[in-house]
Amino acid sequence: MIWLADSSAGRVFAVRPALNAVVPVALASSTEETVGPLSALATGPDALYAIEPARRRVLRLDRQGRVMQAFGGDVLRQPRAIAVDRHRRVYVTDGIERRMHLFRAGRHAGSFTAQSFGATEFSDLRVQDDELVIADAPGGRVHLFRVLPEEPAS
DSSP states (O other), rough: OOOEEETTEEEEEEEEEGGGGEEEEEOBBBSSSOOOOOOOOEEEESOOEEEEGTTEEEEOOOOBBBHHHHHHHHTOEEEEEEEEEEOOOEEEEEEEEEEEEEEEETEEEEEEEEEEGOOOOOOEEETTTTTEEEEETTEEEEEEEEEEOOOOOO
């Protein structure tokens, strides 16, 4: 399945190529709160993750479009790109701060400058298998980094 966000109309679609179908997903919150337009999506092993730029936060959605968790609103100023690794760590770039923020279980776990990765800026992010891919448009480069599992607490 492929997920698409139409930020201008504030809708999410599930594309099912095998069925030749495009299905709109109704976004719903467990509260009466309305979900605003989404600008970026990433699939994780347990959920779909989306950036809601108007509220400067990340939404964790189930496959039916229900909001299971919202986080990052206290840290993010202009969230742009998002990626999720197989360990459920969420990476979000911030256009104003020019940083990448890391979240674990919806909690802020740290932030990094583009320069700390040898990049000029974070233009886009992806996680593929065990690699974090960072696009650096101004620098004209793509950076690959190995994603390691969490070390067990001692």
